[in-house]
Amino acid sequence: MATEEGSGLAIHPMDQFVVKPLFGDGPIQWYTPTNVTLWMAIAVLAVVALLVLSTRRRAIVPSRGQSVAELFYGFIHKMVEDVAGHEALKFFPYIMTLFMFVFLSNMLGLIPMSFTTTSHIAVTVVLALLVFLTVTLVGLYRKGLGFLAMFWVTSAPLALRPVLAVIEVVSYFVRPVSHSVRLGGNLLAGHAVIKVFAGFAGAMGVASVVPIAAIMAMYGLELLVAAVQAYVFTILTCVYLRDAVGDAHH
Amino acid sequence: MATEATAEAGKAVGMPQLDFSTWPNQIFWLLVTLVVIYLVLSKVALPRIGAVLADRKSTITNDLAAAEELKQKAVEAEKAYNDALANARTEAAKIIAAAKAEIQKDLDAATARADAEIAAKTAESEKSIAAIRDGAAAAVAEVARDTAVELVTALGGSADANAVSAAVAARLKG
Numbered sequence: 001m002a003t004e005e006g007s008g009l010a011i012h013p014m015d016q017f018v019v020k021p022l023f024g025d026g027p028i029q030w031y032t033p034t035n036v037t038l039w040m041a042i043a044v045l046a047v048v049a050l051l052v053l054s055t056r057r058r059a060i061v062p063s064r065g066q067s068v069a070e071l072f073y074g075f076i077h078k079m080v081e082d083v084a085g086h087e088a089l090k091f092f093p094y095i096m097t098l099f100m101f102v103f104l105s106n107m108l109g110l111i112p113m114s115f116t117t118t119s120h121i122a123v124t125v126v127l128a129l130l131v132f133l134t135v136t137l138v139g140l141y142r143k144g145l146g147f148l149a150m151f152w153v154t155s156a157p158l159a160l161r162p163v164l165a166v167i168e169v170v171s172y173f174v175r176p177v178s179h180s181v182r183l184g185g186n187l188l189a190g191h192a193v194i195k196v197f198a199g200f201a202g203a204m205g206v207a208s209v210v211p212i213a214a215i216m217a218m219y220g221l222e223l224l225v226a227a228v229q230a231y232v233f234t235i236l237t238c239v240y241l242r243d244a245v246g247d248a249h250h
Numbered sequence: 251m252a253t254e255a256t257a258e259a260g261k262a263v264g265m266p267q268l269d270f271s272t273w274p275n276q277i278f279w280l281l282v283t284l285v286v287i288y289l290v291l292s293k294v295a296l297p298r299i300g301a302v303l304a305d306r307k308s309t310i311t312n313d314l315a316a317a318e319e320l321k322q323k324a325v326e327a328e329k330a331y332n333d334a335l336a337n338a339r340t341e342a343a344k345i346i347a348a349a350k351a352e353i354q355k356d357l358d359a360a361t362a363r364a365d366a367e368i369a370a371k372t373a374e375s376e377k378s379i380a381a382i383r384d385g386a387a388a389a390v391a392e393v394a395r396d397t398a399v400e401l402v403t404a405l406g407g408s409a410d411a412n413a414v415s416a417a418v419a420a421r422l423k424g
Contacts, residue, residue, distance in 0.1 A: 070299055
């Protein structure tokens, strides 16, 4: 992630990720209102606008806004039910929270000059750890030590089972890492690439049509990535949750 | 690794993602955000949308049931109509048959009466024709006799009435 200084080409693709205080220049304490706070608050407002304001008429024949809200509801509800099982529906508000937050943060991050909260490992790690802890605790609570049976692959030959158990345990604990890095890394990379192209566009004169076209293409791709990564994050949450609440079979 | 000083200057050195000094801040605000979104969703948005969807589903189910009922009614009405039509047809056929039979009866009676009258008239006519024929034969004999008497007288003879009568009768037989 080298940034080139001087020689007319001043590309700072990582500047957009800097956490800054909203007011003044003081040190960032845990409670300091920062651009993180601002864009998370905007995400909250977006959730309220999308899911609360649009449905306030509770129409049998929905308006456009209400249709969108119902679409989100139906999409996630079906995903939880299909992937994690009927039992997992009591976690539906929780999973909906994760999805709406990730989806809207990703989308808001695509507004020029905005700050993408989900491009920060701090955020995605916490999201992934919340899922990991939820799955582990719910699994242990509901199944007791039987939850550990998922590491003991009974369908494999007996001799292989200890080896598989080690692999299963390692993969279980790697889950939050892949879960969080997948989301954060995708967004970080996409935004950084757009910024690099934007830097070229500023320095190339007439030929900057090329990087601008590239930015447009990347932007379209990033819209896709924003939606797909929110989807992937949520469906993986459902998959993990199935281990805790569903039957043991994969 | 970015130091606090560079981060504050708005310039990133390395990855701001790995500037752990901002992690407590981000994590704190993330947890606040998640709690707020969770409360908004679980207390307001999701129950409301769920209720709307359930309402719609029940409305559609009711409408479908009502439509099914109306369809059933329409089928029944059609059946009743067809039954009524068939009944009316058989009734009409019956009436037509009865009327035909009655007309036939009247016709037969009238024909019989007419036949009888015709027979009576024929017999009467034959009788009068016979009488006329008899009368005519007698008249012919009389005329022949008278004529014969007149001829005999005219020729200068005296006519014997009995002889003439016998002669005429013989001729008429011949």
